[in-house]
Amino acid sequence: MSADNVLAQLLGQAAARGVDPATLRAIVEEAGEVAATRALTRLGLADASAGRDLAELRELLGAWRAAKKSAWQALWGWVVRVASTVVLAGIAVRWGGEWVK
Structure with a gap:
């Protein structure tokens, strides 16, 4: 109810x-x-400044969320780069080990 x-x-x-x-x-x-x-x-x-304080807190929270999203995107980008490098190194060693040396 x-x-x-x-x-x-x-x-x-x-x-x-x-x-x-x-x-x-x-x-x-x-x-x-x-x-x-x-x-x-x-x-x-x-108090009279409460509205401004809340607006600033919302802005700060928005910035925090954007920074967090950007950090996760950067982390995943590095994970993909490292995984790609490992895969390419593995392929190079597997198929052409003598030119890797």
């Missing part, structure tokens, strides 16, 4: 008992705002 379904069900139960649904919805929205602000404050993201 999703959070929206649970909220709608609880509001329906409250309305059946005579509670004003608009008041309940306002309470729920205010509680959500308070909880979100509290969570952001605990994470240190409640």
